[in-house]
Each structure stands twice: as structure tokens, then as C-alpha cells.
Amino acid sequence: MNLDFSPEDNAFREEARAFLAQSYPKELREKQARGETLGKEDYLSWHRILAKKGWAAPSWPKEWGGTDWTPTQKYIWSEEQARADTLGILPFGVAMLAPVIYTFGTEEQKAKFLPDIRDGKIWWCQGYSEPGAGSDLASLKTRAERVTGDDGKEYYIVNGQKTWTTLGQHADWGFFLVRTDPDSKPQAGISFLLIDMKTPGITVRPIITLEGGHEVNDVFLDNVKVPVENRVFHENQGWTCAKALLAHERSGIAGVARSKRGLERVREMASTELADAGGALLADPFFKRKVAELEIDLTALEFTELRTLAGESSGKGPGTESSILKIKGTEIQQRLQELALEAAGHYGAPFLGEGGHNSGVGPLHSIDTAGDYFNGRKTSIYGGSNEIQRNIIAKMVLGL
Amino acid sequence: MDFSFTEEQSMLRDTVASYLADNYSFDQRRAALKAEPGWRPQVWKAFADELGILGAAFSEEQGGLGGGTTDNMVIMEELGKALVVEPYLPTVVIGGGFLKHGKPAGADELIGKIIAGEAIIAFAYAEPQGRYTWSDLKTTAKKDGAGYVLNGHKAVVIGAPYATHLIVTARTGGGQRETQGVSVFIVPKDAKGVTTRDYPTVDGFRASEVYFENVAVGAEAMIGPEGQALPLVEKVMDEAVAATCAEACGVLRQLHEGTVEYARQRKQFGQPISSFQVLQHRMVDMFIQLEQSISMTYMADIMLAGSDLERAKGASAAKVQIGKACKFVGQNAIQIHGGMGMTDEMAIGHYFKRATMIEAAFGSTDHHLARYEILSLGKVA
Numbered sequence: 001m002n003l004d005f006s007p008e009d010n011a012f013r014e015e016a017r018a019f020l021a022q023s024y025p026k027e028l029r030e031k032q033a034r035g036e037t038l039g040k041e042d043y044l045s046w047h048r049i050l051a052k053k054g055w056a057a058p059s060w061p062k063e064w065g066g067t068d069w070t071p072t073q074k075y076i077w078s079e080e081q082a083r084a085d086t087l088g089i090l091p092f093g094v095a096m097l098a099p100v101i102y103t104f105g106t107e108e109q110k111a112k113f114l115p116d117i118r119d120g121k122i123w124w125c126q127g128y129s130e131p132g133a134g135s136d137l138a139s140l141k142t143r144a145e146r147v148t149g150d151d152g153k154e155y156y157i158v159n160g161q162k163t164w165t166t167l168g169q170h171a172d173w174g175f176f177l178v179r180t181d182p183d184s185k186p187q188a189g190i191s192f193l194l195i196d197m198k199t200p201g202i203t204v205r206p207i208i209t210l211e212g213g214h215e216v217n218d219v220f221l222d223n224v225k226v227p228v229e230n231r232v233f234h235e236n237q238g239w240t241c242a243k244a245l246l247a248h249e250r251s252g253i254a255g256v257a258r259s260k261r262g263l264e265r266v267r268e269m270a271s272t273e274l275a276d277a278g279g280a281l282l283a284d285p286f287f288k289r290k291v292a293e294l295e296i297d298l299t300a301l302e303f304t305e306l307r308t309l310a311g312e313s314s315g316k317g318p319g320t321e322s323s324i325l326k327i328k329g330t331e332i333q334q335r336l337q338e339l340a341l342e343a344a345g346h347y348g349a350p351f352l353g354e355g356g357h358n359s360g361v362g363p364l365h366s367i368d369t370a371g372d373y374f375n376g377r378k379t380s381i382y383g384g385s386n387e388i389q390r391n392i393i394a395k396m397v398l399g400l
Numbered sequence: 401m402d403f404s405f406t407e408e409q410s411m412l413r414d415t416v417a418s419y420l421a422d423n424y425s426f427d428q429r430r431a432a433l434k435a436e437p438g439w440r441p442q443v444w445k446a447f448a449d450e451l452g453i454l455g456a457a458f459s460e461e462q463g464g465l466g467g468g469t470t471d472n473m474v475i476m477e478e479l480g481k482a483l484v485v486e487p488y489l490p491t492v493v494i495g496g497g498f499l500k501h502g503k504p505a506g507a508d509e510l511i512g513k514i515i516a517g518e519a520i521i522a523f524a525y526a527e528p529q530g531r532y533t534w535s536d537l538k539t540t541a542k543k544d545g546a547g548y549v550l551n552g553h554k555a556v557v558i559g560a561p562y563a564t565h566l567i568v569t570a571r572t573g574g575g576q577r578e579t580q581g582v583s584v585f586i587v588p589k590d591a592k593g594v595t596t597r598d599y600p601t602v603d604g605f606r607a608s609e610v611y612f613e614n615v616a617v618g619a620e621a622m623i624g625p626e627g628q629a630l631p632l633v634e635k636v637m638d639e640a641v642a643a644t645c646a647e648a649c650g651v652l653r654q655l656h657e658g659t660v661e662y663a664r665q666r667k668q669f670g671q672p673i674s675s676f677q678v679l680q681h682r683m684v685d686m687f688i689q690l691e692q693s694i695s696m697t698y699m700a701d702i703m704l705a706g707s708d709l710e711r712a713k714g715a716s717a718a719k720v721q722i723g724k725a726c727k728f729v730g731q732n733a734i735q736i737h738g739g740m741g742m743t744d745e746m747a748i749g750h751y752f753k754r755a756t757m758i759e760a761a762f763g764s765t766d767h768h769l770a771r772y773e774i775l776s777l778g779k780v781a
Contacts, residue, residue, distance in 0.1 A: 001402060001403060001470045001701055002702060003401055003702050004401065005401065072401050288773055292773045292776060293720070295717075295772075296717045296769075297692075297721075299717050300693075300696050300721050301692075303696060303699045304691055304692060306403065307403050307694075307695055307698065310402065311403075321691075324688055324691055327688065387681070390681045390684040391680070393687060393688075394677075394680035394683065394684050398680070398683060398687060399660075400660070400664070400674045400680050400683070
């Protein structure tokens, strides 16, 4: 029972810290500081730098570019990235799709897709949710019918609508859940398809979310022709891939290191904002108490994650703890956003849009606090809503 | 980074668990609490001789098994699962803590008696007016020749009716709430001038109001530096908090498991009530509170070995989590048990009562939250 890091771990931390200081693009840091909307190239430029270092896909099997890091090293790496306020690598390719491909894909699929995912050459999006299939994902209706093309090859013709497709406006490819057997039980008739987003018949339409941003999209598929070799795993067994992917989607979701950094920012903000009684907001008894309670809850989350990591390092797989981490992690992220908005006071209200940081309206730290709060409500909804996570724990852990 | 238990600690856990399974059923406990003396000396004797656990947390030079706070954590969690009232916490954790850190003359001899099950200690720190401010003391110890004379009234001293020794906080100087002037003494309970009024507590322990009237002790009775013992008290208190958190984990586990089990069996509207989603989610939230409490107990145990600031912050943060969990898990366990949860014959209510008393033990949730806030500024009390 100890928190000690080995000399190797400490050396790794030094290496990670030095690498981040030296290699994180200056232009990107400045753009982030100005609060500008980041484009496709901004994300991919950092991804490619990591790929060059060999650190773009730490959790993958070594033969495809994984780093073989211990859980402790992964923990250190996430802490150092948060400390340096770097962008994260987008999860769609590296964290979500790749494990499905290296677990269920053919050798051809691995060779064709994994290197490009690792190196940040292709932008992936996720085609899961539909207007009628949210938490009840298995009720999805997008239909894929198998046909023989004029060239004598086998294809799926895909028709339907996907929604909440995050950053789909930039996507080169997408991974889609489609129904290949409408007559069997909901989970049994689903297949997992990789679709080139340039295929004729695909339309991507922006959805503007309540804070005014464009992150998510509707994707319409109208007679989209997909080669059968782009199906991962067996026909009608895509649900197996989907479940595996959702578990991976949840595991990084605790966001402890980022939330620790977020808490520091709230403290900084509240040390210059003033309380009603004069003096710093951070000294206000009510505000101070909320900060302390949040910090204690964050410590509890951190040690729950560390216990999970330790369980992994002693050879036990990532269990249903990931559902606890998802629930508590997102609740804490949302409470941080609440506190930042509360701290902003009057200056939570101005809606300044792009370039708001140069508007001269209010202190810099108040800009976008409301937007972050509104946008952050998504975290308890996506990746299996927090209510669905409770269903998972009830069934898998409590056996109810 | 290591969150595992050593082989010795796992064996210790198994030893305690299997002894309690055989000798500490709910009915056996209930019968013992109703009768006099309200605890079972034979259980204590078994702890000393048969199980040998009273020495687990003492060094080998002191006649112990060479363990430490983590061993206390392991034992306390098992004691919590069975709602054990025998005085491990005041004797080994608190008494042992004062003797180890304060190193008074005769400490090794007394530790030997603790390990043998012959010395039982109660910690007389609370006073009627003092709430959770450990330096708020009206009890005085006046210098008298080479020794001291104690006068005062200590409140709700848990385990005092069966103790052989009392560890007492008293003022050797300073004003009523000052941090300076706090001293600690160890006093045989049968010393002349010590009187008690004994009573049971709502969670099954026995406790006393303890009165000191011109109780004369020698200079060797003092533990730690004269007038400067508050940091020692804080340190031992933090160890007691961590151990209580571990006990709470055992209590919470039983509350949660007992509730899940009951919900599976209890049928209403033609189906087990565990099939209702509103109750499933409640039980999941109870489970999350339990898991967070275990995490924080490990954290607190690890931080006991850190700096004074780390140790104090860790203990207070853990106690806040445990306090909230005891309230949430305890109240909902009763709620889900329905009318049966209100009965004295079911164990669940007894776990709820212990959980509720743990909320306030060694400082309430609000006390530790306020302490944590101050410590966050980097100050040690």
C-alpha cells in the first residue's frame, strides 16, 4: 500500500514533460489561449507529432505501434498532458475504432487501417446513434442490404440516418452500425461497417448545439454502396464489436488529470473574482466549501481510478469500474463548469462568439464559461448515459 | 504505486474474518450487549492468545508482528463487518499510537500488556463544552512536586467501563481553547479520585462520563512534551480517523450487501422489489458510495506516512467521504428494507446505528470539511 513511483517512472515523467515542453506547437498553444475554434489541421498536427514520437497509440498491441507502458506510465502520461494543457488525441480512430479492428478485424483490415489511424492520416467519425436509437442503441434502423454489383463484387447498399456524429464535418471515414437482418432480435441483426465519407449518397448536415457551437452532425445515407470487405467481424455480429468499443469509450472518461487542472483554474479564477462581502470569492464561506467538497470528490475518483489501474497491473482486466469512473468523472466535470460559471458572475452572460477573447468585454477567464457549462451537459448523456451506466452496474456488479 | 495487501495482511484478514464468523454472529453479539459487562472479555482474550492480532501493528522489538497502520486498517474493516464492540480502536490504534509516537517511560512494558490482552485503554479527550476542538479543555493538570494533579470532567469516553487505563488530555497551561498548554497523561483507571458514570451507547458500546478529582500522577504519566502535545494528539486522532474509516467500510459493505440481498427476496406487486429500476439505481448509488469510501480509506492510510499536512488532509478528506457515505448508505438501507428495517430484530438497523455514530466520531463531516479547507491553504493546525 503506497503511492511511490519507481526511479524508472520518475525518469519517464521527466522525459514526457521535456517532450511536451519542446514539441507542443506554439501556434496551437496561442490559438487555444485565444479561445479560437480549432480546425482539422490543428488536431491532426499534434497527432502527427505524437505519432512521430511513437506515442500516438500507447494502449495498442506493440506490433501495431503500442508503447507497452505500464498502467503507472499511462497515468503519468495523462497527468503530464493535462499539466501542459495540450489537446487530447481525438478518440474516434485511436481509442474507439482501432481496438475493434485489432481485436475483430482481418489481417488485411489491420494492415489497411491501423497505420493510418496511428499516424493521424485519416479522420474518423462514429455512426452509432440514430434519431430513434439513443440509449436503446440496438433499436437502430439504418438498413444495409447485400447485393452483387455490376462488377460481380459483393456490396452493401446502406440507407438511413445517423445523428450526433461528433466532428463528422471533418471526417474522411466513418464506422457505422447498420442493420443487416431486420427479422432477428435487435442485437442479433447488426453489422459493423467502415464507410468512406466521400462515397456518393452521404450528406453531412450540421447540428448547432445550445451554446452555439458546431460539433455534432446528422449524417444521411442514401443508397450508399459499401464493399463487403469493409465489414469488420461477421455479418449480424456487429453488436459484439459495438459493446467492446463502448467499454473502451468509457475507460478514459474519468478525466481525473484534466479535472485536477480544471480545479486549479477555478481556484485561480475565484482568487481574483470578488465575493459580495468584499475579499476574494475563494474566501467566501459558501463558495470555498463547494470547492473543497469538489476537491475531496475528485480525490475519491482519483483513488478509485488508481485502484482500477492497480487491479490491471496485477493482471485483472478493466472491469465494470469503468461505469463508476464514467458517472463520477462526468459529474465532477459538470460541477467544475458550474463553479466556473458561478464565479464569472455578471460576465457569464455576454455571448461574444468567435474572437470573444479580443472583445475587451469582462475578464478573460469568464469568456465561454456559460458555453462550457451548456456544452458540458452532454457528458452525462453520451457514451451510454449515466442512467444506462447505473443499469450496467446493477446488472453486471450487483447481479440484479 | 501499489494498492495490494501483503501476504501477511491477507492472512490477518482471513484469520479475523473466520474467527468472527464462528464467534460473533448477530445473535451472539446481541446477547452479550444485553448482559453485563456489555462486552466479552473472552473474545478479547482470543484476540490476544488465539489470533495474536493485538500485536499486529506493533514492531517486533516491542513484541509485535512488525505491521503498522495498514494492518490496523485490515483488522478494523473486519471488526466493522461484524459490529465488534471490543476495544481494538481505543486500545491498539489510539493507545498504541500514543505509546509509539509519544514514547513515554514504560511504554514498552505497557505495549507488552496490550499485546497480551491485559491492558485496555480508553481515550478521554472530549469535554461537555469542547465539541470537536481538541484543544478546548477545562480539565487541568497542575504541577505538584515531581508529578501532577488532575481535575476535570471528560465526556462520553467510549470503552471506559472496561478499560484498565485512561489516556487523558489536560491543560498544564494556557487558556481554555489555546493550542499551547495541552498535555497528555496516562492514568490507571483505578487511581484515587477517578469516578465514572457508566452507560450504554446507541450503537452497542459502553461509555462513561469520567470525573477527575485531585487525581495525583507521577511525572512518568506524561506522554509527549509538556504543554506542547497538541500535534501528537492530532497525529493519533488522524490515525484513529483512518482506522474508523476502515471500520466504516466494513459497516457500509454489510449495509449494501444486506440491502441487495433483501431486495432480491422481498416481493411486492408479484415481483422482487430488486427488479424496480428506481431501487436498482439507488442501490448502485449506495455501491458507488461504498467504492469511493474504500478508495478514500486506502488514500488516508497511505497519507498517514506522509508529512503532517498530507496526513491531516488525507484523514479529513477521507472522513468527509465516509461521513456522507454513512448517511446515504445507512438511510437508504433502512428505506429499502421498508418496515422490516425499523425492527430491532434485524441486523440492518444495528449497522445503520453504528454508521450514524461513525458520522460524528472524531469530528463530524462539517468539522472535517472545514479542517480540510484550512489545510488546503497549506497550514497545519
